[in-house]
Amino acid sequence: MQLTRRDFSRLGALGIAAHLAPSxxxxxxxxxxxxxxxGLGRIAGHFMPGTRSTTNSQITALVSGHRDKAERIAAEYNxxxxxxxxxxxxxxxxxxxxVDAVYVALPNSMHAEYTIRAAKAGKxxxxxxxMATSVADCEKMIAACKAANVKLMIAYRCHYEPTNLRAIQLxxxxxxGQVQTIQSAFGFNISPGEWRLSKKLAGGGxxxxxxxYSLNACRxxxxxxxxxxxxxxxxxxxxxxxNEVEENVSWTMHFPSGILTSCSTTYGANMDGYFRVxxxxxxxxxxxxxxxxxxxxxxxxxxxKLDEANPARDPSQFQAEAExxxxxxxxxxxxxxxxEEGLRDMRYITEIYRSAGISS
Amino acid sequence: MQLTRRDFSRLGALGIAAHLAPSxxxxxxxxxxxxxxxGLGRIAGHFMPGTRSTTNSQITALVSGHRDKAERIAAEYNxxxxxxxxxxxxxxxxxxxxVDAVYVALPNSMHAEYTIRAAKAGKxxxxxxxMATSVADCEKMIAACKAANVKLMIAYRCHYEPTNLRAIQLxxxxxxGQVQTIQSAFGFNISPGEWRLSKKLAGGGxxxxxxxYSLNACRxxxxxxxxxxxxxxxxxxxxxxxNEVEENVSWTMHFPSGILTSCSTTYGANMDGYFRVxxxxxxxxxxxxxxxxxxxxxxxxxxxKLDEANPARDPSQFQAEAExxxxxxxxxxxxxxxxEEGLRDMRYITEIYRSAGISS
Numbered sequence: 001m002q003l004t005r006r007d008f009s010r011l012g013a014l015g016i017a018a019h020l021a022p023s024x025x026x027x028x029x030x031x032x033x034x035x036x037x038x039g040l041g042r043i044a045g046h047f048m049p050g051t052r053s054t055t056n057s058q059i060t061a062l063v064s065g066h067r068d069k070a071e072r073i074a075a076e077y078n079x080x081x082x083x084x085x086x087x088x089x090x091x092x093x094x095x096x097x098x099v100d101a102v103y104v105a106l107p108n109s110m111h112a113e114y115t116i117r118a119a120k121a122g123k124x125x126x127x128x129x130x131m132a133t134s135v136a137d138c139e140k141m142i143a144a145c146k147a148a149n150v151k152l153m154i155a156y157r158c159h160y161e162p163t164n165l166r167a168i169q170l171x172x173x174x175x176x177g178q179v180q181t182i183q184s185a186f187g188f189n190i191s192p193g194e195w196r197l198s199k200k201l202a203g204g205g206x207x208x209x210x211x212x213y214s215l216n217a218c219r220x221x222x223x224x225x226x227x228x229x230x231x232x233x234x235x236x237x238x239x240x241x242x243n244e245v246e247e248n249v250s251w252t253m254h255f256p257s258g259i260l261t262s263c264s265t266t267y268g269a270n271m272d273g274y275f276r277v278x279x280x281x282x283x284x285x286x287x288x289x290x291x292x293x294x295x296x297x298x299x300x301x302x303x304x305k306l307d308e309a310n311p312a313r314d315p316s317q318f319q320a321e322a323e324x325x326x327x328x329x330x331x332x333x334x335x336x337x338x339x340e341e342g343l344r345d346m347r348y349i350t351e352i353y354r355s356a357g358i359s360s
Numbered sequence: 361m362q363l364t365r366r367d368f369s370r371l372g373a374l375g376i377a378a379h380l381a382p383s384x385x386x387x388x389x390x391x392x393x394x395x396x397x398x399g400l401g402r403i404a405g406h407f408m409p410g411t412r413s414t415t416n417s418q419i420t421a422l423v424s425g426h427r428d429k430a431e432r433i434a435a436e437y438n439x440x441x442x443x444x445x446x447x448x449x450x451x452x453x454x455x456x457x458x459v460d461a462v463y464v465a466l467p468n469s470m471h472a473e474y475t476i477r478a479a480k481a482g483k484x485x486x487x488x489x490x491m492a493t494s495v496a497d498c499e500k501m502i503a504a505c506k507a508a509n510v511k512l513m514i515a516y517r518c519h520y521e522p523t524n525l526r527a528i529q530l531x532x533x534x535x536x537g538q539v540q541t542i543q544s545a546f547g548f549n550i551s552p553g554e555w556r557l558s559k560k561l562a563g564g565g566x567x568x569x570x571x572x573y574s575l576n577a578c579r580x581x582x583x584x585x586x587x588x589x590x591x592x593x594x595x596x597x598x599x600x601x602x603n604e605v606e607e608n609v610s611w612t613m614h615f616p617s618g619i620l621t622s623c624s625t626t627y628g629a630n631m632d633g634y635f636r637v638x639x640x641x642x643x644x645x646x647x648x649x650x651x652x653x654x655x656x657x658x659x660x661x662x663x664x665k666l667d668e669a670n671p672a673r674d675p676s677q678f679q680a681e682a683e684x685x686x687x688x689x690x691x692x693x694x695x696x697x698x699x700e701e702g703l704r705d706m707r708y709i710t711e712i713y714r715s716a717g718i719s720s
Binding site (some may be wrong): 114176178179180181183185187189217230231232233234235236237247248249250251252253254257258259260261262263264266268270271276278279280283284355 | 389404537538539540541543545547549588590591592593595596597607608609610611612613614617618619620621622623624628629630631636639640642643659669
């Protein structure tokens with residue numbers, strides 16, 4: 001993917017255009033960044049095809065507990081069988097020069113361990129969200145990457161997704177006037193038996209998994225950090241799914257400017273994911289804001305009406321995300337969503353649980 | 361308006377079908393209920409045409425500080441000039457046999473005084489929302505109407521509005537399965553100089569005026585009373601409008617079943633008013649849920665898709681409201697939205713302000 005002038009102006013809204021500028025010229029002449037994918041589950045199945053559409057990223061190693069599955073995927077991505085690792089021999093990856101970076105796509109509670117082991121092996125780390133399951137783990141991950149002088153990026157897809165960037169740009173350009181309030185929700189009706197229902201593996205319930213999108217959106221849409229948070233959590237369906245984690249969380253955030261945001265997440269109902277932003281001059285809404293395709297922006301402000309369906313399809317968001325991190329590695333730049341960004345959300349998640357009376 | 365079988369079944373969802381049953385047969389033979397309208401502002405301008413479409417209600421007196429305006433409207437509604445009152449001689453209405461009830465359409469802080477004076481004059485009272493500006497006033501109003509043996513109804517339009525009733529019915533029928541979470545918002549960008557910006561007249565900001573619709577909706581949609589409430593309020597625009605009342609309020613409510621609801625209201629942005637309900641089997645949304653026309657219900661559940669625009673136009677909601685109260689008077693029944701309903705919201709409003717750190 002070449003960055004168009006329009007993309008570039010959109011990214012400017014996030015304050016990262018300057019970071020990307022050198023790469024516009026440099027990327028064609030550089031060696032592709034090689035990724036080891038750790039964990040071959042659902043999300044990895046989106047990321048790997050995404051790298052194929054990039055000019056600067058490729059899959060060069062796999063880490064899995066299932067050798068046969070790994071071999072099947074290795075064949076698909078031309079990964080030599082010598083570059084398939086399991087969780088025991090993972091650290092040998094240090095000696096594999098085809099691997100520049102790892103993509104951590106494991107259950108939440110394993111993010112910290114594999115980020116730190118990868119850093120110690122001298123590899124850059126692209127880690128899925130949520131970054132970890134405790135503030136302390138996030139801090140250790142940042143410290144480990146700093147000590148090893150490798151880059152750490154948290155895979156906040158929406159920071160690299162055109163419809164979300166378009167919404168941010170409209171707000172920063174003042175189209176909506178003074179933003180007053182934002183509402184956002186994201187959730188799904190979870191099936192029994194998912195690892196997401198294990199507190200040990202997931203850290204918590206839907207807030208960690210999908211609510212984090214609404215939380216993060218309120219921050220990138222306002223461009224501010226919340227200074228007050230209050231929350232409630234509940235379990236309604238006593239059907240065995242929610243013995244360890246909550247079913248519902250709703251929380252309100254107050255931002256320093258006075259903007260108020262309301263968010264909800266659930267494992268008990270399908271909520272497509274949306275945000276609505278209301279300002280003094282108009283409103284803006286993105287439906288399916290956090291999913292892989294079908295994002296839809298509508299807005300009305302100052303007599304204008306927008307109705308923009310995003311034609312991009314999965315895996316475009318993963319492509320943009322990989323492309324960005326590889327470019328940061330190639331050009332020695334800081335990612336738009338570094339470890340510190342994941343740490344911030346982890347602090348707010350902790351505060352939400354504290355307010356809702358859930359011990360973490 | 362004749363109640364159709366369908367309306368009747370809808371009202372059943374609110375548990376009031378039994379109340380209305382006798383009136384289906386009785387209404388044709390009875391004298392119309394005569395209303396004195398107190399306060400000839402915007403909302404009265406919706407209510408009065410509404411009564412014209414009823415079979416059982418008519419305007420028989422007017423109460424206003426502006427004699428010329430009152431005379432103009434009196435001519436329009438065939439009200440004799442002898443039935444025009446001002447705020448000084450209002451109590452003489454006791455001797456006017458053409459007046460069965462009053463419709464209190466004054467600024468919020470005057471609701472209590474005129475409800476109590478009307479009750480003492482032996483008239484039934486239909487009082488606009490919010491019922492009053494304090495819990496104590498609400499209690500006095502209820503006591504006064506009880507002592508005078510007159511009926512008291514709070515003008516919660518949406519309790520008598522077909523699209524809202526349809527949403528309630530779908531939920532009660534289990535179409536959405538177990539409801540988990542509700543989001544609702546309503547607000548507008550207020551002009552300077554409105555009486556709504558005076559704390560003395562309005563009692564508070566947008567929560568009293570429009571936020572109350574979202575608050576009330578969460579209660580009629582769930583059929584439960586919230587047991588925990590937390591809230592934030594803010595003023596962003598220091599442009600002279602918000603010296604006395606808040607600009608924004610967002611609040612979260614926890615209900616005994618575990619349902620969580622998130623609501624926002626503002627005087628700083630136009631928010632058309634909506635609610636979204638998410639359940640284990642699907643979702644339901646009403647756009648323009650609280651305005652006079654253009655209400656739109658959409659839903660998806662168990663493979664079904666609903667997309668229902670309400671063809672009813674203003675003043676139909678006011679018609680239904682007047683028709684209901686007149687029927688209650690004619691048949692000695694308790695209104696669907698009695699004083700106790702207004703008192704409940706007043707208690708929650710007080711709790712929201714307390715949580716948001718606003719002294720009432």
